[in-house]
């Protein structure tokens with residue numbers, strides 16, 4: 001019943017270039033359970049076996065099969081009202097995450113998203129501290145970026161978190177284009 005939602009979002013993320021063949025991960029929350037994509041699954045062609053159900057707080061036999069980002073998804077569910085999470089690697093957003101500490105979006109898709117914080121500037125933060133920082137930021141924002149890595153977007157539905165991810169990348173692409181136009185007109 002959830003498979004088609006995962007399949008449609010996974011397929012669209014790949015075809016829009018927001019994840020590469022074996023990256024990105026998706027999850028939904030069902031009470032104290034999480035359904036998350038399998039470790040190294042291909043989002044473009046998810047099947048029933050690629051959806052792993054495990055606990056939000058408790059480990060079980062399925063836990064080792066889950067995406068390596070499971071700890072981040074778990075902390076987000078424990079600390080926010082999110083019911084769905086999309087983690088992607090949108091290239092323009094990642095490029096900007098290496099130079100900016102906050103992405104301020106400025107056209108119509110963008111007011112929906114608001115300013116997007118870039119986390120992980122302090123490279124010494126441990127994986128667990130970073131997961132905590134992501135969850136903290138997602139109490140105020142619906143999408144955040146991790147420096148040089150990718151985006152985490154939350155929603156009530158996977159579709160909603162996906163839509164925030166595409167709005168973020170579209171805005172970042174425009175910002176990158178404007179930066180390069182300005183750079184070339186400054187030279188000319």
Ligand SMILES: [Zn+2]
Nearest residue numbers: 023024149150
């Ligand atoms: Zn990632």
